[in-house]
Amino acid sequence: MVTFRTYRVDVQPSPPSPPFDALAARRLREGLGMAPGHVAYGLRAQYGLGVTPDTVVAWERGRLAPTAQELTALAGVLWCAPGDLLAAATTLREHRLARGLAPDDLARRVGLDANSYLKMEESGRWRGNERQTAALAETLGLGPRALLTATGRNDDLAALLRDAATTRWQAYVRPAVKMLPLPKQILESALQRLHTDYHAKMAATSSWGASGGSGDSGRAYLDEIVDHFWAATGS
Secondary structure, three states, X not given: OOOOOOOOOOOOOOOOOOOEOHHHHHHHHHHOOOOHHHHHHHHHHHHOOOOOHHHHHHHHOOOOOOOHHHHHHHHHHOOOOHHHHEOOOOOHHHHHHHOOOOHHHHHHHHOOOHHHHHHHHHHOOOOOOHHHHHHHHHHHOOOHHHHHHHOOOHHHHHHHXXXXXXXXXXXXXXXXXXXXXXXXXXXXXXXXXXXXXXXXXXXXXXXXXXXXXXXXXXXXXXXXXHHHHHHHHOO
């Protein structure tokens, strides 16, 4: 009797396509006086990519999106930066592509080995230290808000701010400094303001003698704590 063995093959999912700006690609091509066929030829001749004119048209009509490699090559053919072909970037990978950086280049600039950086990029969770975070923000040109979104730490910031507002805000200055590339004095001022405003709302609610709605004003303030924080920092 013949026994057959089955083997399971783990297929790694391919990374998602960058957020391609189809309209920008078409405008850039037309501005250079190129037809889709010219673009396809450039991609084949200069980068060895088997892209047809129909594929270029599909990109420009939003039916298909180029891969990261194709997008970088397309930027070369259209004489533009990769970021000019991207819609608003939000993830680390998208910001890196917009800057035209390879993973090992970015890793080197922020002081990480390439494998460690790629794991963070693929998981969407940044785990670099304070110095590496500041280098990441500088290299990718990210402001505080964009940095928090790209590193997947918006929820972490919201939790920290709620704790700072409701308890002893001084204890959260150091964690905030590690999380955000902002001066310590600005963070101290913002956390103190959140704490003061929250407790003022709770005290006002208590003084009204409200029963069923007691604390609603404070809870509403905490629900929008991140917006209050950015307003307090002027970011």
